[in-house]
Amino acid sequence: MSRRAAWLTLALVAALLAALVSYLSAKAVPYQETVDHGPSPEAQANPYLAAEQFLRQQGINVAHANNLDGLPALEPRQNSLLLLGERTNMTPRQVEQLLNWTRAGGRLLFVAEALWDDSTGSSGDLLLDRVRLRQSLSKDLKQAPPELIKDRYPELTKLYLEDEEAPAYVGFDTDFHLEDPHNLAQAWANSAQSTHMMQLNHGLGSITVITDAELWKNDQIEQYDNAWLLWYLTADTDVTLLFNTDHDSLLTLLLRYFPQALVALLALVALWLWRSAVRLGPIQPPASKARRQLEEHLQASAGFHMRHNGRQYLLQALQQDVLRRARHLHPGFEQLAVADQWQVLARLTRQPTRAISQALSPRPKQRLSNAEFCRQVAHLQTLRNAL
Template structure:
């Protein structure tokens, strides 16, 4: 018993020593791994803009189509990723009416195709024309490559990553002593390297300034900016615009005042996409344009899928199907009068067929005509159609001798009244057949 207690005590001491060593050398640290964009970020290119506005205290949400205008308040802000979403004159009129009540619309001009009309731009007398030079977009690996991104242009993503990893390995293998260790790399710049003359510098309300970098591939043109002879409509004159180059007739964005509201028209809506909203002061510009109310993103029309519609209306679908099935069962179960006997599967005999035909003719009052025609043919053969009583008596005597029938039966068959029962009809027809056979 003592040995067992000693072994138990040694085991407890060993566990305590291991726990002490663990807590003495254990060090907790946190490492953040960037796994790239998630599925929601790939589906929604303006997700970063929505999150930025939410953190700035502005309520932001997405909408499916331009019909959201009926739900917006006068102090809300509506962002249209393409002016083509105002697809008819009625929608353009609704948008302008909402702006006149105090709304703020931010619209990205759409490049119209052949024979395609842009109703909103026509109302504002704005046209979209090509700029002076092509815009060079930021390379997707710009944050990874830093200032060395120029030499990777024209290569695929896999080639760029392999080259970058090779340089990292060579740098690690060449690090020998502590003096030869490379210095800590500087953080890559937030803004892309662009020509300063391609930037737009605007003054802020606090006396400072902010810079914007627009895509100059397409620019907005308006008769009020000069270079046009078209008359400007009332309310279609821009109140503010900014130029990239002083001698250019087009501008990247302009603003119109309509009633109590404002319309901001852009030639480049990519400044607020997730890849570019962090460059320069694009996010600050978005916050300045946001009104006091809700900010609604109308990026692209989204229609519910078949599965989503089935899940949304499953209850109504099954209820309607059940009612339709019940109505069909009630319709099939309804009948009038007693249940008819099931027809015999075997074919009836000739005698049954003759009997059925006879019953049919009797019910249709066709037996009297049949008997009358048969008797008329017999009298014509005998020559007794208009015979006197003496002649009729003589014919009855002769036919009685030939057929064995009584004179009264023969007279009743040839000149008597038509039968009124099935038995009398059958007897008359039988007598007529005997007379015809005797002739």
């Protein structure tokens, strides 16, 4: 190829590439795509991370605790303590300590954890029972007729404030309801059918009881006025969020939810160890060869087969031995029908046909009694000896 032809080929290839790029550029449409990688590890470990960040943005100091050990060092005045985690292990002493802290000027907020039980006169939630409020299921309340409920948002909880024309709307779980049988609450917030937040004074401080804290978790705090309510309840104070972010170990969960299964497992392990343990004791000397007679070998063999194969195996062996001897004495015996075989055996052994049929007929699979087994063996032995 000449130099001129090479340049022409190169120019043609460049022109084709330019045309292709121009075509693709005209057809290509730029777009943006957002890839959701899910919550960050910090958000997964702390369900109230967004709530903490929101309060800090409002200029509120926020701390996080896993237990009440630091309560004695927490100044009551200008401090809010939010109990958002599980409190089933709270002791009466801790309840009294918490109420004393509130009485001295602290703001306490906690989630009602248990339902009121009329039969016992308590709910089992020590803190809720001490403030004399009760929690029940909304479905157990006497429902008002739908035509009497004039509420645009019956599933949302409304909080009315002075000098405000419209209420704040928050997303409490409407499955639960708070009751104040002693008229202690100074403020409350309701949905169409039930109450989900109550506030009452306690000494120099205040107590706020809510039915759930799900509205302040990472995936719900931005909805409705949920974030505003958190700020409203903690304004002008430092905040301590108390919830346990440490996950229970597998053993702890098993002990909590499956104690019977663990007991059964331990019993099985103990039985297995007992069964597998090495027996310690004097070594039994081997039996003398002089006592190993043929009869003993036959008895041992028969005992082995009976233990592992059952009595049917021994009876079938005797029946096969009788038939084998009959074939030897009467050529063509195996080709005869069963009734004819029994006739031949009756003639050879001088036994009645009925006895032969009882001895050679297949036995039912149920376990034979000792007497029946011995009787069957005796019949077969008689037939075999006669042959």
